[in-house]
Amino acid sequence: xxxxxxxxxxxxxxxxxxxxxxxxxxxxxxxxxxxxxxxxxxxxxxxxxxxxxxxxxxxxxxxxxxxxxxxxxxxxxxxxxxxxxxxxxxxxxxxxxxxxxxxxxxxxxxxxxxxxxxxxxxxxxxxxxxxxxxxxxxxxxxxxxxxxxxxxxxxxxxxxxxxxxxxxxxxxxxxxxxxxxxxxxxxxxxxxxxxxxxxxxxxxxxxxxxxxxxxxxxxxxxxxxxxxxxxxxxxxxxxxxxxxxxxxxxxxxxxxxxxxxxxxxxxxxxxxxxxxxxxxxxxxxxxxxxxxxxxxxxxxxxxxxxxxxxxxxxxxxxxxxxxxxxxxxxxxxxxxxxxxxxxxxxxxxxxxxxxxxxxxxxxxxxxxxxxxxxxxxxxxxxxxxxxxxxxxxxxxxxxxxxxxxxxxxxxxxxxxxxxxxxxxxxxxxxxxxxxxxxxxxxxxxxxxxxxxxxxxxxxxxxxxxxxxxxxxxxxxxxxxxxxxxxxxxxxxxxxxxxxxxxxxxxxxxxxxxxxxxxxxxxxxxxxxxxxxxx
Numbered sequence: 001x002x003x004x005x006x007x008x009x010x011x012x013x014x015x016x017x018x019x020x021x022x023x024x025x026x027x028x029x030x031x032x033x034x035x036x037x038x039x040x041x042x043x044x045x046x047x048x049x050x051x052x053x054x055x056x057x058x059x060x061x062x063x064x065x066x067x068x069x070x071x072x073x074x075x076x077x078x079x080x081x082x083x084x085x086x087x088x089x090x091x092x093x094x095x096x097x098x099x100x101x102x103x104x105x106x107x108x109x110x111x112x113x114x115x116x117x118x119x120x121x122x123x124x125x126x127x128x129x130x131x132x133x134x135x136x137x138x139x140x141x142x143x144x145x146x147x148x149x150x151x152x153x154x155x156x157x158x159x160x161x162x163x164x165x166x167x168x169x170x171x172x173x174x175x176x177x178x179x180x181x182x183x184x185x186x187x188x189x190x191x192x193x194x195x196x197x198x199x200x201x202x203x204x205x206x207x208x209x210x211x212x213x214x215x216x217x218x219x220x221x222x223x224x225x226x227x228x229x230x231x232x233x234x235x236x237x238x239x240x241x242x243x244x245x246x247x248x249x250x251x252x253x254x255x256x257x258x259x260x261x262x263x264x265x266x267x268x269x270x271x272x273x274x275x276x277x278x279x280x281x282x283x284x285x286x287x288x289x290x291x292x293x294x295x296x297x298x299x300x301x302x303x304x305x306x307x308x309x310x311x312x313x314x315x316x317x318x319x320x321x322x323x324x325x326x327x328x329x330x331x332x333x334x335x336x337x338x339x340x341x342x343x344x345x346x347x348x349x350x351x352x353x354x355x356x357x358x359x360x361x362x363x364x365x366x367x368x369x370x371x372x373x374x375x376x377x378x379x380x381x382x383x384x385x386x387x388x389x390x391x392x393x394x395x396x397x398x399x400x401x402x403x404x405x406x407x408x409x410x411x412x413x414x415x416x417x418x419x420x421x422x423x424x425x426x427x428x429x430x431x432x433x434x435x436x437x438x439x440x441x442x443x444x445x446x447x448x449x450x451x452x453x454x455x456x457x458x459x460x461x462x463x464x465x466x467x468x469x470x471x472x473x474x475x476x477x478x479x480x481x482x483x484x485x486x487x488x489x490x491x492x493x494x495x496x497x498x499x500x501x502x503x504x505x506x507x508x509x510x511x512x513x514x515x516x517x518x519x520x521x522x523x524x525x526x527x528x529x530x531x532x533x534x
Contacts, residue, residue, distance in 0.1 A: 015174040034136025086117030101163035105150030143197035235346030238445025247437035250345035285313040347389025350448025402443035409458030438474040
């Protein structure tokens with residue numbers, strides 16, 4: 001599977017062939033990387049605490065504008081809270097350990113410094129909370145800084161050498177990914193390898209290893225899939241996303257997807273109850289196996305960590321890991337399928353900016369974990385850019401709130417329970433029932449098409465057939481769509497939904513609870529629900 005990032009790079013996940021000896025070596029190097037991460041994180045976090053105790057930092061907080069930025073930037077450079085400073089801290093810990101050089105080279109240490117600095121920087125700027133130390137045994141991914149030394153991909157093999165004279169580790173990729181095969185030709189051949197990583201993951205109760213190959217350029221796209229985009233190549237699509245619903249309005253068609261129908265929510269609630277029972281059983285087993293780590297009331301004793309685990313606890317933890325992986329993979333595969341359906345309607349998508357983190361913190365935490373609207377919009381925007389279009393994201397303001405404005409410019413604040421649009425000023429929505437989300441997506445499409453962001457002036461009222469198009473496009477029915485269940489689909493798909501043929505580059509893989517034959521690789525999705533071209 002592949003996932004593109006914002007820098008014109010994408011990652012291809014390739015299965016590795018690893019024997020027992022190589023497994024122990026990779027696991028030891030993963031643990032060593034975890035220790036290096038914790039050491040680097042502790043040093044940089046301590047520097048942040050010291051900087052915030054400095055009187056100059058408190059004085060700089062009282063400044064405004066560029067003076068404040070310059071003063072804070074000077075303090076960060078003085079305390080070494082820069083990317084170069086993080087590289088130096090990680091390298092010094094790697095060098096001073098005396099034994100990490102036997103595990104991996106300095107370029108892996110530089111990658112650790114970059115990763116840790118990203119977490120510390122987000123904490124410094126208030127985007128996230130303080131990063132916490134993690135047990136080194138739980139580390140499951142190790143990256144190289146580039147493809148030059150230490151950890152690199154060369155001639156279809158992953159070379160993982162150390163800084164000492166010990167024999168390096170060379171891992172073969174799966175047979176279908178070796179040079180000369182179709183997958184190699186489609187995804188890897190002729191592309192520059194930026195860097196490579198190794199990932200450890202539990203798949204159906206077995207530990208497997210994968211190579212994460214970061215390639216430069218655009219990912220492979222099936223020619224048949226690209227040809228299917230010609231119908232909506234010049235069209236603009238308006239989107240309105242919510243915790244459960246996704247409204248899509250094109251030039252000729254519209255659809256409202258309910259990504260969290262009641263049936264699936266009921267199943268998820270039952271599954272959450274089973275998960276919670278497993279978690280309580282794990283807690284009871286942990287306390288029974290490690291009585292010296294807890295007091296009489298069952299509370300943790302500071303400084304003591306449980307080390308003994310029972311077979312029942314390991315089985316329950318395996319079930320939870322399998323469930324989390326299944327939901328993650330299927331949720332990603334569904335987001336990719338919806339994104340490809342949207343760009344078939346039009347390669348340019350327009351939508352308003354939303355605070356998905358605020359939704360999760362306020363009242364939609366469980367629903368957000370089920371539908372992941374932020375990740376969905378990220379997939380849609382990335383897919384639009386990837387196929388030659390663009391993503392137009394406009395900020396919500398008092399004069400640009402599609403869910404509260406009408407074509408005539410009248411602004412009416414609607415409660416969350418009001419699911420229709422009806423304007424008292426111009427009468428739009430009284431004769432024909434207009435869905436609120438579809439109408440908001442229709443206005444977003446007009447904003448992306450014309451560039452007018454001041455909806456209070458009613459810039460779209462004078463367009464040809466404005467009222468007729470609004471009544472035609474904003475009265476569609478609701479179609480049920482499952483975000484992370486492979487076999488759950490709408491029994492009566494609404495207009496605009498079809499079973500899409502799988503593309504050869506499908507990045508998401510639907511996890512299946514059973515195995516077919518002797519294959520150990522996850523089976524890919526055979527069909528997904530997507531939007532039809534108009």
